Amino acid sequence: MSAPSRDFGSPGNRDVVLEPSVFYVCQRCTKCCKWPGDVRIGEDEIAPIAAFLGLTESEFIGRFTRLRSNRQGLSLIEKDNHECVMLDGDVCRIHPVKPEQCAGFPNKWNFPGWRRVCEAIPVPLE
Numbered sequence: 001m002s003a004p005s006r007d008f009g010s011p012g013n014r015d016v017v018l019e020p021s022v023f024y025v026c027q028r029c030t031k032c033c034k035w036p037g038d039v040r041i042g043e044d045e046i047a048p049i050a051a052f053l054g055l056t057e058s059e060f061i062g063r064f065t066r067l068r069s070n071r072q073g074l075s076l077i078e079k080d081n082h083e084c085v086m087l088d089g090d091v092c093r094i095h096p097v098k099p100e101q102c103a104g105f106p107n108k109w110n111f112p113g114w115r116r117v118c119e120a121i122p123v124p125l126e
């Protein structure tokens, strides 16, 4: 299974294919935590994540974020192997307050070919 290219995995992607009659249930395979690229942090997501980690907002920003590739906002940093800095084994350290980008994939945004790289199981909605 090939990894997506560097410009995959963005909520800003215009080629999203959403299926209103299906909900994809995440299997926590963590593949989407290992793709290269930005993990966007919204302005309103900084405080809850910092608080969850027991850090001040400044500490959180300084230790765990960088400018996004388009320099318009913050992203979580990644490890040398491209895993998200918040991935600890197969667990997200900030799962209860994880960014909307993470919580929204693949049901609220996705990209062409996403089914090839995500193990989420489709469940028909009533």
Ligand code: SF4
Binding pocket: 025, 026, 027, 028, 029, 030, 031, 032, 033, 105, 106, 117, 118, 119, 120
């Ligand atoms: S959304 Fe898909 S790729 Fe991400 S952890 Fe869940 S099943 Fe895996």
Ligand code: SF4
Binding pocket: 032, 033, 034, 039, 076, 084, 085, 086, 087, 088, 091, 092, 093, 094, 095, 098, 099, 102
């Ligand atoms: S914040 Fe959590 S869910 Fe989002 S990419 Fe990082 S480890 Fe994965």
